C-alpha cells in the first residue's frame with residue numbers, strides 16, 4: 001500500500017470527573033488525512049484545508065508524530081501528507097489529538113501494523129506535547145481505541161477500553177472561540193484537598209461502573225467535576241446556562257469538553273440528545289457568538305481507513 005486516506009475522530013476528554021484520565025470518541029465529527037509514501041525520506045505536509053496551521057513538519061503535530069514513527073521504525077520511505085481539518089483547533093474537541101492519532105494510525109497501516117494501540121498512543125502523545133506542552137493521553141487514546149477509555153496509569157502507560165452503552169448519545173456545542181489547552185491547563189489547581197479528591201475519584205468509579213452496567217442514572221450522577229470545571233468555566237460564555245438547559249431538558253449530565261470552549265452533554269437516546277441540542281441552541285442563538293452544535297453517537301471505532 002502506497003497511499004491511504006483516513007478518518008480520525010473528534011474526542012471529548014475528561015468526561016467531567018476524569019481530568020486527564022477519561023475520554024470518548026465521536027462518530028459524527030473528525031478530521032481526514034491522506035498519507036502517500038515518497039522515495040525521499042522526509043516528511044512533507046503538502047496541503048492543509050480547514051485551519052490555519054503550520055506546514056513545517058516540526059511545528060505541526062502531524063509532522064512531529066510522523067517523524068518519530070519513521071525514525072523509530074527505520075522506515076525506508078518518507079511521506080507526503082494532506083490534512084483536511086473538519087473542526088477548529090482550540091475547540092476542546094481534541095483537534096490536535098485527531099491529527100496526532102490519525103497520523104499514528106495511518107503510518108502504522110503503511111508499516112503493516114507493526115505497532116500496538118498502546119504504542120500508537122505513545123507516539124500520538126508526542127504530538128500533544130507539541131500542541132499543549134503536556135504528554136496527555138486522554139484524547140489521543142480515545143481517538144485510537146474508539147469508544148470510552150480510561151488512562152489507568154501514565155507511567156507506565158496503561159489504557160483501558162470501557163464498553164459504551166449503545167443508547168448513549170453526545171450533544172456538543174462549540175462556541176467558535178479558541179481556548180488553547182496549554183492556557184486552560186494553567187487554571188487547574190496543582191493541589192486539591194483530600195475531600196475534593198475523594199469525591200472526584202468516587203465519581204470516576206461511578207462513571208466507569210455506570211458505563212459497564214449501562215446504568216444511565218449512575219452515569220448521570222457521576223458526571224461531576226470538582227477540579228477543572230469550577231476553574232475553567234469562567235473562560236466559556238454561558239457555561240452555567242448551557243449546562244442547566246441541557247440537564248433540565250433530559251440530559252444525564254453535562255460539562256466542559258476537554259479544556260473547552262466546547263460543552264458536552266450525554267443523553268439516553270437520540271430523541272433526548274436532539275432536545276438537549278435545541279435547548280443549548282436557545283441559550284446561544286441571540287448571543288452574537290458563532291457556534292456549531294453536534295449530536296453524535298459515541299464512535300466504537302477509533303481512527304480508520306476511509
Ligand SMILES: Nc1ncnc2c1ncn2[C@@H]1O[C@H](COP(=O)(O)OP(=O)(O)O)[C@@H](O)[C@H]1O
Pocket residue numbers: 053054059060061062088089090091092093094095096097099100130131132179180181182258259
Ligand atoms: N495538526 C494540528 N491540528 C491541530 N492543532 C495543531 C496541529 N498542529 C499543531 N497544532 C497546534 O496545537 C494547538 C491546538 O491544540 P490544543 O490547544 O490542544 O487544542 P485542541 O483542543 O483543539 O486540540 C494550536 O496551537 C495549533 O496550532
Ligand SMILES: N[C@@H](CCOP(=O)(O)O)C(=O)O
Pocket residue numbers: 011013014019020021091092093094095136138139181184185228257258259260
Ligand atoms: N485532559 C486535557 C484534555 C484537553 O483536551 P482538548 O480537547 O481541549 O485538547 C485537559 O483537560 O487539559
